[in-house]
Amino acid sequence: MARIVESVPNFSEGRRSDVVAAIADEVARSGPVRVLDLSSDPDHNRSVLTLAGDPEVVTRALEALVAACVARIDLRSHRGRHPRMGAVDVIPFVPVQGVTMEECVRAARALGERIAARHGLPVYLYEEAATSEGRRDLAAIRKGEFEGFPEKMKDPLWKPDFGPERVHPTAGCVAVGAREFLIAYNINLATRDVEVARRIAKAIRHSSGGLRFVKAMGLLLEDRGLAQVSINMTDFRRTPLHRVFEMVRSEAERYGVAVAGSEIVGLVPQEALLQAAEFHLRLEGFDPGKVFERRLEEAASGSVPAPVGGRPAGPGVPDAR
Amino acid sequence: MARIVESVPNFSEGRRSDVVAAIADEVARSGPVRVLDLSSDPDHNRSVLTLAGDPEVVTRALEALVAACVARIDLRSHRGRHPRMGAVDVIPFVPVQGVTMEECVRAARALGERIAARHGLPVYLYEEAATSEGRRDLAAIRKGEFEGFPEKMKDPLWKPDFGPERVHPTAGCVAVGAREFLIAYNINLATRDVEVARRIAKAIRHSSGGLRFVKAMGLLLEDRGLAQVSINMTDFRRTPLHRVFEMVRSEAERYGVAVAGSEIVGLVPQEALLQAAEFHLRLEGFDPGKVFERRLEEAASGSVPAPVGGRPAGPGVPDAR
Numbered sequence: 001m002a003r004i005v006e007s008v009p010n011f012s013e014g015r016r017s018d019v020v021a022a023i024a025d026e027v028a029r030s031g032p033v034r035v036l037d038l039s040s041d042p043d044h045n046r047s048v049l050t051l052a053g054d055p056e057v058v059t060r061a062l063e064a065l066v067a068a069c070v071a072r073i074d075l076r077s078h079r080g081r082h083p084r085m086g087a088v089d090v091i092p093f094v095p096v097q098g099v100t101m102e103e104c105v106r107a108a109r110a111l112g113e114r115i116a117a118r119h120g121l122p123v124y125l126y127e128e129a130a131t132s133e134g135r136r137d138l139a140a141i142r143k144g145e146f147e148g149f150p151e152k153m154k155d156p157l158w159k160p161d162f163g164p165e166r167v168h169p170t171a172g173c174v175a176v177g178a179r180e181f182l183i184a185y186n187i188n189l190a191t192r193d194v195e196v197a198r199r200i201a202k203a204i205r206h207s208s209g210g211l212r213f214v215k216a217m218g219l220l221l222e223d224r225g226l227a228q229v230s231i232n233m234t235d236f237r238r239t240p241l242h243r244v245f246e247m248v249r250s251e252a253e254r255y256g257v258a259v260a261g262s263e264i265v266g267l268v269p270q271e272a273l274l275q276a277a278e279f280h281l282r283l284e285g286f287d288p289g290k291v292f293e294r295r296l297e298e299a300a301s302g303s304v305p306a307p308v309g310g311r312p313a314g315p316g317v318p319d320a321r
Numbered sequence: 322m323a324r325i326v327e328s329v330p331n332f333s334e335g336r337r338s339d340v341v342a343a344i345a346d347e348v349a350r351s352g353p354v355r356v357l358d359l360s361s362d363p364d365h366n367r368s369v370l371t372l373a374g375d376p377e378v379v380t381r382a383l384e385a386l387v388a389a390c391v392a393r394i395d396l397r398s399h400r401g402r403h404p405r406m407g408a409v410d411v412i413p414f415v416p417v418q419g420v421t422m423e424e425c426v427r428a429a430r431a432l433g434e435r436i437a438a439r440h441g442l443p444v445y446l447y448e449e450a451a452t453s454e455g456r457r458d459l460a461a462i463r464k465g466e467f468e469g470f471p472e473k474m475k476d477p478l479w480k481p482d483f484g485p486e487r488v489h490p491t492a493g494c495v496a497v498g499a500r501e502f503l504i505a506y507n508i509n510l511a512t513r514d515v516e517v518a519r520r521i522a523k524a525i526r527h528s529s530g531g532l533r534f535v536k537a538m539g540l541l542l543e544d545r546g547l548a549q550v551s552i553n554m555t556d557f558r559r560t561p562l563h564r565v566f567e568m569v570r571s572e573a574e575r576y577g578v579a580v581a582g583s584e585i586v587g588l589v590p591q592e593a594l595l596q597a598a599e600f601h602l603r604l605e606g607f608d609p610g611k612v613f614e615r616r617l618e619e620a621a622s623g624s625v626p627a628p629v630g631g632r633p634a635g636p637g638v639p640d641a642r
Contacts, residue, residue, distance in 0.1 A: 004617070024625040034620040036613075052617050096613070181613075188605070245602050261605040267613040270591065277594035280601040281566050284509070284582040292357075292417070292502075292588040296325070296373050299355040304345040 005104060006036075006094040006181065007051045007058050011069045012084045014040040014047050023068040024049060030064035033057050036267065045080025046089070050267065055099060055107050062091055066115045066174070074170040075146045085142045085149060086172035092127070093178045096269070104178035105129045109161075112176040116163030119171065122153070123162040126177035131161055138175055146172040180213075183233040183272060184265035185241060187248045190258040194220040197227035200251045204229070204244060211247070213239035226260055236269070242276040326425060327357075327415040327502065328372045328379050332390045333405045335361040335368050344389040345370060351385035354378050357588065366401025367410070371588065376420060376428050383412055387436045387495070395491040396467045406463045406470060407493035413448070414499045417590070425499035426450045430482075433497040437484030440492065443474070444483040447498035452482055459496055467493040501534075504554040504593060505586035506562060508569045511579040515541040518548035521572045525550070525565060532568070534560035547581055557590070563597040 013019050020040050027049060028035050037050035051061055066088050073087035091111070093104035105128050112123040130136040134157070144152040149167045152158050159165055160173065167173060189197055197218030204210040205217075213235035221228050229248055233239060249259050271288065278286045288294055299305070334340050341361050348370060349356050358371035372382050387409050394408035412432070414425035426449050433444040451457040455478070465473040470488045473479050480486055481494065488494060510518055518539030525531040526538075534556035542549050550569055554560060570580050592609065599607045609615055620626070 006613075021625075028625045034617060035625045036616045036620050038625055052620070241598075241602060259603060261603045263605045264607070264611060267611055267616055269613045270595075270615075273598035273612065274591075274594050276598035276602055277562075281562060281597055282580060282582045284584045286585070290585060290588055291594065292327075292373075292590045294591075295357045295588055296355060299357050299373070304342075304349045304356045305359055 003054050003098040004052055004096040005055045005058050005099050005107065006096050007062060007091060008048060008094070008182075009051070009062060009065055009091045010046060010048050010084075010089045011065070011073065012046055012075060012078050012080070012087055012089055013069075013073050014045045014080065015042045019072050020047050023047075023065065023072060026068040027051070027061050027065045030061045031057050033061035039266075041082070043080070044082035045078060046082045046084065052096065055093075055103065058093075059107055059111050062111055063115065063118075066091075066119065066121075070119050070121070070168075070171045075172045076170060078146070083139075083142055083145055084172075085144075085146050086121070086168075086174040087170065088174050089142075090126075090138060090175045091177070093129075093176075094181050095178075096181065101128055101178060101180075108176045108178045112162045112174075115174065115176075116160070119168065121163050121168050121171060122160035122165070122173040124173060124175045125161045126175045128178040129176065135161075138177070141175050149173060180235045180237070181269055183236050183241070183268055185231045185233055185244065185262065186265065187229045187231065187245065187262045188221070188224070188260040189227045189229070189252055190260040191227050191255075192220070192225050193255075193257075194218055194227045196252065196255045196257050197229050199255075200248055201229050201231075203251050204231070204247050211239045211244065214244060233272075236272045236275075240275045240279070241272050242279045245276075324375055324419040325373055325417040326376045326379050326420050326428065327417050328383060328412060329369060329415070329503075330372070330383060330386055330412045331367060331369050331405075331410045332386070332394065333367055333396060333399050333401070333408055333410055334390075334394050335366045335401065336363045340393050341368050344368075344386065344393060347389040348372070348382050348386045351382045352378050354382035360587075362403070364401070365403035366399060367403045367405065373417065376414075376424065379414075380428055380432050383432055384436065384439075387412075387440065387442075391440050391442070391489070391492045396493045397491060399467070404460075404463055404466050405493075406465075406467050407442070407489075407495040408491065409495050410463075411447075411459060411496045412498070414450075414497075415502050416499075417502070422449055422499060422501075429497045429499045433483045433495075436495070436497075437481070440489065442484050442489050442492060443481035443486070443494040445494060445496045446482045447496045449499040450497065456482075459498070462496050470494060501556045501558070502590055504557050504562070504589055506552045506554055506565065506583065507586065508550045508552065508566065508583045509542065509545070509581040510548045510550070510573055511581040512548050512576075513541070513546050514576075514578075515539055515548045517573065517576045517578050518550050520576075521569055522550050522552075524572050525552070525568050532560045532565065535565060554593075557593045557596075561596045561600070562593050563600045566597075 024038050033051050033053045040047040069087040093108045095101050095104050108129040116123045124141045126138050201216035201218040202208045205214050215232040217230050345359050354372050354374045361368040390408040414429045416422050416425050429450040437444045445462045447459050522537035522539040523529045526535050536553040
């Protein structure tokens with residue numbers, strides 16, 4: 001099985017499409033990395049690349065990304081609605097397949113050290129790669145943003161993990177970390193009453209007493225006239241999609257409100273959806289290795305798996321072959 | 322995207338493990354075919370191979386299988402609990418990816434013609450490859466079994482589609498066809514009363530007024546003390562898993578019986594489980610291309626997808642990157 005990490009670097013350019021394209025192009029040409037997605041938001045003035053591949057390949061792509069962004073982005077003239085502290089603002093490593101979180105932490109630290117040395121960038125390690133509890137949270141690191149960092153860095157508490165103790169004049173600072181796969185999941189309610197969505201968000205999110213790996217807020221979808229519980233699932237293996245959905249449904253019922261539907265923003269790992277199928281179909285002893293596509297991928301040609309005793313598939317109903 | 326068909330040939334040897342291994346080995350060595358599974362049942366005295374690959378590669382593997390079985394299996398001395406009419410009893414082609422049913426029908430006919438000529442085997446085309454309605458059903462073709470075929474073939478109605486109008490002395494006849502992916506799916510009830518399972522099976526199966534692509538029977542799992550509805554789903558795209566599950570649950574409720582669980586025997590296509598997740602999570606506009614693994618497979622390295630406007634994933638909850 002191929003070793004695969006995902007990385008979702010965010011960089012501070014979402015308006016000049018030629019600059020975004022040039023940066024993405026240098027990433028793609030760095031080696032056999034796979035570029036799964038590129039999303040730019042002019043309002044945020046920010047872009048997000050989704051990369052995947054072998055850890056070494058992804059690391060090389062990220063080095064190319066940092067060089068391209070440092071050369072092309074000047075934060076002194078950058079304005080946008082999303083908070084940011086760097087030309088490359090944040091770089092997470094995410095274990096996907098055949099790679100441990102520990103390896104992602106090591107990859108994040110190695111990359112951080114290298115880009116600090118090469119570009120004179122202050123680097124902060126966050127989440128699983130953080131060097132202290134106070135640096136786990138990305139929002140806490142980014143607080144003050146590019147403009148506030150010269151002041152913030154005077155505090156020894158905010159000495160960077162790598163690089164100089166002063167902000168890069170045009171490229172700011174960068175956060176590099178390791179985390180679980182993040183699923184952006186929204187549940188729409190059959191009501192215009194945003195207050196219901198806010199109360200449900202409060203009930204399900206970790207920060208106010210809810211599920212361990214859930215962040216949530218309530219908002220109104222003006223165009224559809226529906227209230228929405230907007231959710232970030234930060235560890236879908238431990239807090240699965242179907243549990244969040246069932247909890248939202250049950251909380252909504254208490255207000256006499258039905259769930260109109262749900263949506264996944266961006267990509268979702270197959271496993272997260274298989275978990276939901278397994279739960280609702282009450283599958284006994286389900287093994288993802290029974291998924292045809294998985295078995296196909298694992299089966300090497302030219303070899304035969306050990307014969308399995310017992311009856312062939314479909315024991316109950318003869319003659320369906 | 323690679324073109325992939327599945328084939329699940331059944332052959333009449335499930336006791337002599339050296340013979341089964343020799344046959345499977347010749348199949349594996351025929352070319353770059355993938356052998357996903359091999360199951361032997363001594364009671365049935367029958368084995369089932371699950372093969373996948375490009376249509377040409379699978380066809381070559383099946384030719385090797387037929388040659389190996391004709392050389393090693395003598396039906397005159399074969400006894401087993403499963404009905405059979407040939408050394409290789411049945412060969413279905415199943416479209417999986419990038420291949421139409423029409424192409425599978427053509428592959429079945431081409432293989433049938435070739436093995437008839439090479440081994441002097443009478444070949445009957447069945448299901449989607451059948452040349453008349455009366456030959457769609459495998460059970461109808463196989464009726465009479467090896468021992469009854471000399472008599473059966475005197476009827477012009479049972480003239481084979483390819484090959485001689487007499488049974489092969491040791492290898493009998495073979496059915497070659499094309500069909501949709503078959504899912505063997507069992508739902509267990511929290512009761513010992515097999516009559517409940519039988520009534521539910523009757524309610525859900527096509528033959529007695531139920532769902533179009535469902536075959537089902539009720540039986541008792543002696544060891545677990547549970548009644549089971551044993552199901553073959555013959556077209557999961559048009560009659561999906563979750564609809565069958567919900568119907569069984571609702572019918573069981575009418576007898577005051579709960580669903581204890583369900584199980585999938587053998588392999589299941591990813592799409593069948595994603596359908597269930599989509600249904601139960603009420604996903605709006607779900608696109609299987611949003612599954613991370615799918616996107617990964619599709620993304621060529623060295624290229625960048627067209628930039629997507631709009632906000633990056635996770636619009637509602639800032640700072641989760």
